[in-house]
Amino acid sequence: MVSFSSIVVSLCSLASMAMAQPVPAKGANNVQLLTAKNNKRYYEYDSNTPIRGVNIGGWLVLEPYITPSLFEAFRTNDYNDDGIPVDEYHFCQTLGHTEAQNRLIDHWSTFYTAQDFQDIADMGFNMVRIPVGYWAFKTLENDPYVTGYQEFYLDQAISWAKKAGLKVWVDLHGAAGSQNGFDNSGLRDSINFLEDSNLELTTEVLQYILKKYSQSVFEDTVIGIELINEPLGPAIDLEKLKTQYYEPAYKYLRETLGSNQNIIIHDAFEAYNYWDSFWNEQENGNWGITVDHHHYQVFSPGECQRGIDERISVACAWGTGVLSEQHWTVAGEFSAALTDCAKWLNGVGVGARFDGSYVKGSATSYYIGSCQNNDDIDSWSEERKQNTRRFIEAELDAFEMKGGWIMWCWKTESAPEWDVKLLAGAGVWPQPLTDRQYPGQCSN
Numbered sequence: 001m002v003s004f005s006s007i008v009v010s011l012c013s014l015a016s017m018a019m020a021q022p023v024p025a026k027g028a029n030n031v032q033l034l035t036a037k038n039n040k041r042y043y044e045y046d047s048n049t050p051i052r053g054v055n056i057g058g059w060l061v062l063e064p065y066i067t068p069s070l071f072e073a074f075r076t077n078d079y080n081d082d083g084i085p086v087d088e089y090h091f092c093q094t095l096g097h098t099e100a101q102n103r104l105i106d107h108w109s110t111f112y113t114a115q116d117f118q119d120i121a122d123m124g125f126n127m128v129r130i131p132v133g134y135w136a137f138k139t140l141e142n143d144p145y146v147t148g149y150q151e152f153y154l155d156q157a158i159s160w161a162k163k164a165g166l167k168v169w170v171d172l173h174g175a176a177g178s179q180n181g182f183d184n185s186g187l188r189d190s191i192n193f194l195e196d197s198n199l200e201l202t203t204e205v206l207q208y209i210l211k212k213y214s215q216s217v218f219e220d221t222v223i224g225i226e227l228i229n230e231p232l233g234p235a236i237d238l239e240k241l242k243t244q245y246y247e248p249a250y251k252y253l254r255e256t257l258g259s260n261q262n263i264i265i266h267d268a269f270e271a272y273n274y275w276d277s278f279w280n281e282q283e284n285g286n287w288g289i290t291v292d293h294h295h296y297q298v299f300s301p302g303e304c305q306r307g308i309d310e311r312i313s314v315a316c317a318w319g320t321g322v323l324s325e326q327h328w329t330v331a332g333e334f335s336a337a338l339t340d341c342a343k344w345l346n347g348v349g350v351g352a353r354f355d356g357s358y359v360k361g362s363a364t365s366y367y368i369g370s371c372q373n374n375d376d377i378d379s380w381s382e383e384r385k386q387n388t389r390r391f392i393e394a395e396l397d398a399f400e401m402k403g404g405w406i407m408w409c410w411k412t413e414s415a416p417e418w419d420v421k422l423l424a425g426a427g428v429w430p431q432p433l434t435d436r437q438y439p440g441q442c443s444n
Contacts, residue, residue, distance in 0.1 A: 043167065043223035043262060045290055045328040051404030052433055053127035053169075054120055054420055055333060056157065058412065059112050060132045060150045061173045062088040063184050065344040066412045070107060081349040087183040088133070093144035101146045108153045114160045120410060121164035123424065124433040128166055129332060129406045130157055131173035131229065133186045134205040140176055140197070145186070158213075162221040169264060169332075169406075170213050171226040175202040180232035183347055191232060194240050202228070203245060210253050214261040224290060226264035226332070233268030241268070242278060250279065250286060266292045266332070276326040290403065291325060292332035293318070295395070298340040304354045304368050308387045311338070312394045316442035319398025331399040333408040335418050336392050336428070338384070341371035342415035377416040377426045388417070389428050394441045396430070401442070 045051065058066025064086070074094065076083045085091040092100040120128060135143060136150030154170070161168050174185040176199075177192030192198055206227060213222045227249055231241055246265065253259050267275065279286035295318050297303045297311055306314075322329045339354040340346060351357030356367035373379040380388075399405035407420055416422040423429035430436065 045262075045330065045403045049126065050400045050402075051127050051167075051330050051406060052125050053129055053167075053404070053406035054125055055406055055409040056112060056128050056130045057409030057418075060108065060130065060136060060153060061184060061186060062091060062107075064348050065342050065415055066409065066418070067107070067111065068343055069413055070103065071344070071348065084348050086348040087186060087188045089144060089187040092146055097144070097146065100144070101149070104146050105149060108149065112153075112157065114163070116410065117157070117160040117164045117166060119421075121166050123420075123431065126165075126167060127169065127223070127406065128157075128161055128410075129169040129171050129226075130154060131171045131184075133174035134172065134176050134202050135174070135186065137205045137208055138201060140201060158218065158221055166221075167223045168221050169224040169226055170209060170222055171229055171264075171332075172202075172206060172209060173229040175228055175231075176205075179228055179236070180230050181235075182230065185229070188347060191235050193228075193231070194237055194244075199244060203248065206245075206249055207252055210249065210259070210261070211257055214253065214257060214259040219261075222261070224262040224264045226266065226292060228266070230266050230294065231268045233270050238268060238270075246279075260288060262288050262290055264290050264292050264330075264332070266294065272321045273325055280326055282326075290328040290330055291322075292330055293322065294333035294408075295331055296333075296335060296337065298335075298337045298353075299346075301353050301365050301368065304340060308338075308390060311391055312441050315391065315394040316398050318395070319401035319442055322402050328403050330403040331395075331405040334395050334399070334405065335408050336388050336423055337417035338388060338391065339369070339371065339374065339417065341374035342412075342418060343375070345415070345418075375414040375416065377422050377428070380416075380426075385426065385428050388423070389430075390438045390441065392423070392428070393430060393436055393438050396433070397436075397442045 057063060062070065064071045071084050071091070074084045075081075085094050095103065117128070132150055132154055133145070135145035135147050136154070137147070139145050139147050158168055174187070175193040176197075177195055178185040178187040178190045179193040181189050181191045193202065210225055212218075213225055227246060250263060253261060253263065265275065275291050277283060279289045281287045295315075297306060297314060318331065340352050341354050344350075346352065346358060347360070350360045351365075352371055353365040354368050355371040356365050358365035396405060409418060409420070411421045412419040416426070420429055424431055
């Protein structure tokens with residue numbers, strides 16, 4: 001999940017431009033069509049049934065806003081967040097290895113269970129995306145992370161998914177040194193992934209993931225491996241990312257392992273069609289690639305101010321914007337959020353743009369509305385519930401114009417705009433998933 005407002009503003013501008021673009025026909029050589037090569041893949045993303053998934057967020061990679069109770073344990077006063085770790089790195093560093101291990105094992109053992117996966121399937125979802133950090137498998141010499149346990153829980157989750165009839169993306173969510181500086185990468189305010197030592201370790205971990213989760217024992221369940229979540233394209237060397245991380249990974253998977261596993265790459269916050277010429281089957285013979293787009297409308301003051309009609313318009317543009325892209329695409333993250341009021345959504349100690357409390361470095365905000373009782377969905381006005389339902393339905397319709405969608409996320413402790421379970425319980429999330437109270441919003 002991204003929280004850099006300037007990037008999101010840029011993306012939304014691109015989305016608005018996409019609304020005016022005609023939808024092109026698929027040509028005979030378009031890589032969206034089956035060929036002798038890509039017909040061998042484990043899963044056909046352009047099948048008649050789109051991906052309808054949820055993210056298993058805040059579990060194997062901590063995010064303070066998803067499980068604030070883990071971080072509230074560090075609170076020293078009622079006035080500010082001083083002393084509270086901002087991410088998993090500092091959570092482990094502050095506690096020390098033994099205590100961090102004890103608390104995390106308890107979290108991993110309880111926050112998600114087999115029942116969650118069955119509930120996900122019972123609601124009509126067909127896939128889960130499971131984030132995991134590099135440190136689950138191997139760490140840098142001075143890393144404070146707990147390591148060596150997460151793999152067991154990941155494997156257990158895949159077995160739960162298989163039993164429930166769900167497909168899985170294994171998502172490498174955090175790279176050594178961090179690929180974006182977000183707290184959900186494990187280490188906030190650092191973007192050093194492409195430094196040679198960090199790149200070497202992350203590549204080693206990725207190869208392990210590719211080798212293990214492309215084995216035949218997983219092939220009927222694991223239908224994609226995301227090489228890295230949300231690399232911050234405007235802040236990193238994209239050519240180095242491509243030539244020294246992505247291309248070796250593709251070669252390792254296809255040539256060394258001889259695997260047909262699907263590769264997932266995030267769009268790196270670049271414009272639509274940016275990745276068309278990269279790993280293009282027609283031009284260079286590469287196949288089995290899916291581009292993952294993430295979409296939110298709350299990470300800038302301008303987005304937080306939008307009325308519901310403008311939000312619907314932007315959401316529908318997300319759908320039309322990808323129709324000309326040469327790769328398969330899935331919206332791998334989005335939410336129901338109309339505000340950024342969820343506690344610590346923008347990071348520990350940062351505040352919310354919506355109520356004017358946002359302060360990060362020189363960046364500040366102004367008052368748009370109140371965040372009071374935001375975490376109590378039962379207290380939401382009927383208008384807010386209806387607007388949220390409208391927004392969700394537009395997003396789902398938009399994303400099903402192509403490969404489908406994966407909502408962020410299944411559950412939280414207290415952030416209903418980001419919580420399918422709470423939204424569904426309040427009648428705000430469509431049930432069944434195809435139910436529409438506001439049909440045809442993206443057809444106008």
